[in-house]
Amino acid sequence: MAKELKNLTKRSENYSKWYNDLVSKADLAEQAEVRGCMTIKPYGYSIWEKIQRELDNRFKETGVQNAYFPLLIPKNFFGREAEHVEGFAKECAVVTHYRLKVDEETQDIIVDPAAKLEEEYIIRPTSETIIWNTYKNWIHSYRDLPVLCNQWCNVMRWEMRTRLFLRTAEFLWQEGHTAHATREEAEERAKMMLKVYADFVQDVMAIPVIQGVKSETERFAGALDTYTIEAMMQDGKALQSGTSHFLGQNFGKAFDVQFVDQNNELQYAWATSWGVSTRLMGALIMTHSDDNGLVLPPALAPLQVVIVPIYKSSDDLASIREVVDPLLTELKQLGITAKFDDDDKKRPGFKFADYEVKGIPVRLVLGAKDIANHTVEVMRRDTLEKETLPLEGIVGHIRSLLEDIQKNCYEKARIFRDSHIYECNDYNEFKQRIVNGGFFICPWDGTAETEAKIKEDTQATIRCIPFDVSQDNPGIDMVSGKPARYKALIAKAY
């Protein structure tokens, strides 16, 4: 896949252009020839697969099972839940016909007007409606509960302004949908899944997040509560990285999902839903990467170690290979993915640049001099530090280096974020400072009016009421001057 490996735009010059450059040059994804849709390229997809595999294991540990529900949703389903229709029956892809034919006059391929559907279908923007319509047939007694399903699938929302991974018309995600006998159990599940997301994003993706609950305005359409994890990107903007919704009995009632409880009484089932998407790829890029390209935390890197030989003759290469072969075996035994890149169609300089822009955590270089001296050059991608080390004991060194890179990615991001979180009680000060990004913890009176004014004045939004910020004495709302109900996290967001 031919491409030029010239420098990326610098982040300080144009953060947005840097992001687009990186997505392209690291072979992660590209714009498709379908409005607002993307092609996820093999390297980008291999990172998504690691995200999927790891999350999937964590879901299953909590008893969740995967299933698959239809892509198309009958139009009338959206009308059943009053708030849901407001949120989702808008910009979406509508299937109206089921046949093409060749026009007899022009010989063009046209939509066959005779093949018009009686009722249109919508390509799922999210699947609460069709899944709860299905649960109606699955749930009759408390013995059938809980139902804990998840699906990995594609969804479509006809977004007007799109950006690769961050906002695309079609995207990949998982959506979990659970049904419970009691309110308490459903609320507990919604919070449990938020914790699964937070732990995964922090431990594997090395992205620190703030957990909290959304304001009413920012809630999922049809939810009683939306929980969120919010991450800070390098430009100080927030990226909502995962949400978990407590849906109450809204969908149970809308789709008539009733069960007989232990006292032989009919009850509506309680619901949650929760999802993360290929948006996480955007969070990954904008948390760790630098002007040289992607930086990957080792736990998420499809390839953790690359070994590049520098040689003139085939004899040189043979003696390098002799050293490398047992190294590869040892690394594999430790569960470390490594590759010896002896492709002679590419120069070492090209390889260095390519692996750098792709964020391979550790690069080893071996030349004739190294073989003579029993040494190897080791570079870590996160700091770009190079050192020449003895070959003896190198595998143990690589293992601890990978652990160190993982920790360093997280710590660097955490320190950056923590140094850009501000307490602020003065609206004028807030308006001045929010221009430069950052997270602001501010007293809020809890009204939608105040929330709307902040958004109108500054484009910043209430990201959440953070769980770990004391809500005891929230003070005075900085906009309305009324007593505050909460300390809210406010930021500009992707």
Add this chain to the structure above:
Amino acid sequence: MAKELKNLTKRSENYSKWYNDLVSKADLAEQAEVRGCMTIKPYGYSIWEKIQRELDNRFKETGVQNAYFPLLIPKNFFGREAEHVEGFAKECAVVTHYRLKVDEETQDIIVDPAAKLEEEYIIRPTSETIIWNTYKNWIHSYRDLPVLCNQWCNVMRWEMRTRLFLRTAEFLWQEGHTAHATREEAEERAKMMLKVYADFVQDVMAIPVIQGVKSETERFAGALDTYTIEAMMQDGKALQSGTSHFLGQNFGKAFDVQFVDQNNELQYAWATSWGVSTRLMGALIMTHSDDNGLVLPPALAPLQVVIVPIYKSSDDLASIREVVDPLLTELKQLGITAKFDDDDKKRPGFKFADYEVKGIPVRLVLGAKDIANHTVEVMRRDTLEKETLPLEGIVGHIRSLLEDIQKNCYEKARIFRDSHIYECNDYNEFKQRIVNGGFFICPWDGTAETEAKIKEDTQATIRCIPFDVSQDNPGIDMVSGKPARYKALIAKAY
């Protein structure tokens, strides 16, 4: 998920109804409230996940990488490849609008007529067109080749008559699409992937298959050659279980995918595509299962061993658990998935029937008497044989029992198939015998006319020219009386 566990329809009574009963009662899938679409239920999906995981590993071993291409295909793409348009631009889901709105008069949700797309999109029935349109930007030099991509995704074909897993409007599959510098390499890849399918289906799914090449009539639209694996179902009908296509330069030319070769000359890239789908679930069911329900080869069973306790008091249960706990640990260490089902909301009789209809390969039952005697009752699902064995050495016994069941599933299916393959040179005899199913090896003159006549007279089709049937002296065509070109495999098919 409440259901009645009364008996299935017997296969001898109504094979088709038995199949539907089984899919329902084993909790594999159900009809969705979307025309021709299915919901794959958690148990069914867990088997599909095993199929995916195992195939995915085998693809990757051959150098294939996963990627993701858009769901929607611009209508004009279908017109580019002459034969492809004939095959696929027919019954398909057409997206014509991108917005819903609330009708001001009726308050109904309607399609916004203002939001009509300039060009319609088709939900992918297969992705050759959009992928080759993308490859155009990826392939410039022989250095960029081969490109070996696969995607796991959903596709839609607006089928009129649908059956769960076998033929549904939406289904899940994988589609591999490779690009090569030479004809030879592409042909080799198409054959290689057929072998990957054949090995997987035989070794893991325990389904014997016949490999061969399709007739021109039965080829994939746009292919120069279509290779196939054909399996025999218990009713003697064929089920095409996987296909691999050598596409020549058809898509390279249609989408202008040219590269500079080693002699600095421009060439069109050579293509293959290959796929298997959730149809394999149908093949699985109709190869191994019996009147009691699903029979699963252990290599594909999400749960291989279930242990059911029979107890009166909680003391009984505790002493059973004491025996079971170390057993579970040992099984896990051997990579055997096992579950101790001590759910006291369900009676043992219900559990036995449920695990039987779901095809769990090995069932252990432990009661008070077993604890006293240090014994356990072992049942194998494939033969339904029960025996009481000493607990000592039971884990080793289970391991070899699972291997034995895997072999037995395959052998039973192979013997059935082999005893229903007939050589036949007489058309009258063929017409009489084909009514009862079976595979017929017949001399064929290679013409589409003969092929069409056989289909018209008997509904049977030429499934393939088998690789392992000698084509040296094919004899005289049984229909036309002309010299035969091939010995073809003819059968009725799903």
